[in-house]
Amino acid sequence: MLRIEGLYKRYGEVVALSDMTFDVRAGEIFGFVGADGAGKTTTMRIVMGVLGADGGVVRWSGRPIDRDVRRRIGYLPEERGLYPRMPVGGQLTYFARLHGLSAWEAEKSARRWMLRLGIGARAQDDVLELSPGDRQRVQLATALVHDPDILLLDEPFADLDPVAAEVLTSVLRERAAAGNGPVMFSSHQLDLAERLCDRVGIVRNGSVVVCGTVEELRSLGPDRIAIDAPGVSGDWTARLPGVQVERREGTRWILRLADGADDQWVLGAAAAVGPVREFIRVRPTLTELFHPVVADEEQGVVA
């Protein structure tokens, strides 16, 4: 649905994007995950047309994205552009009207989102007077107030307290379930992406290094099984080719299987000497697998 195709962008000597390619499908929550400087904001700005690309194209339903499609996007920019000396309610109504809602619809929608995001009591307050967390809630409301069917949120969870993060999570799930357009957000938190996303793209140095469903990504990790077998003892796996003990927790063993090693040998060997109370495949978490990719400080390639 939304296709990012071979984007290339440089700022002077710094290559910010280099063949950035992925797609985001209707009805899904897509997590765009990477370290600071990996190229997330630059990509989103190009999608929104606030920044031009040096190469590549952004498509919506196969055609280059245009103004009409962009008007249907709820965008949360990284540089949070609120008017400090304008009351929250008035500000939201104003943004809704900019997107073509009537005065009455704009006010109704502003009120609805303020309540939903827990800032109903702040309607008359200037943004200036709000805590960073409440400001972030107002900013989210501006991305949602015109009832967009595509969401593009740059680090929406940054600065959010746990309660607001829960609300945002349910809003994102709702929007994706409505199925009109995709929900895409950027983050540097793999655990968050794992919990929330249908698909994840991991970005490093200006391009996506791996992209897929959470399950697909987890299956890229080493094959491991957990087996609880009170009867086994010693180095019982020694005669099982390609099987290595990763750790032991009491009678429970976590084993790592090399390519081609048969988990049924393991089960058979354990069952031959006693009961087997648990036998499951253990997938690594996205954090275990990709933390080094996302944690790397050094980003941006000097050409």
Ligand SMILES: Nc1ncnc2c1ncn2[C@@H]1O[C@H](COP(=O)(O)OP(=O)(O)O)[C@@H](O)[C@H]1O
């Ligand atoms: N306006 C700019 N001028 C120069 N370099 C920039 C500018 N914006 C971003 N960059 C560089 O481009 C790279 C990607 O940045 P960005 O897209 O902001 O990454 P992210 O959002 O993932 O942190 C970084 O190396 C960053 O320093």
Ligand SMILES: [Mg+2]
């Ligand atoms: Mg950014």
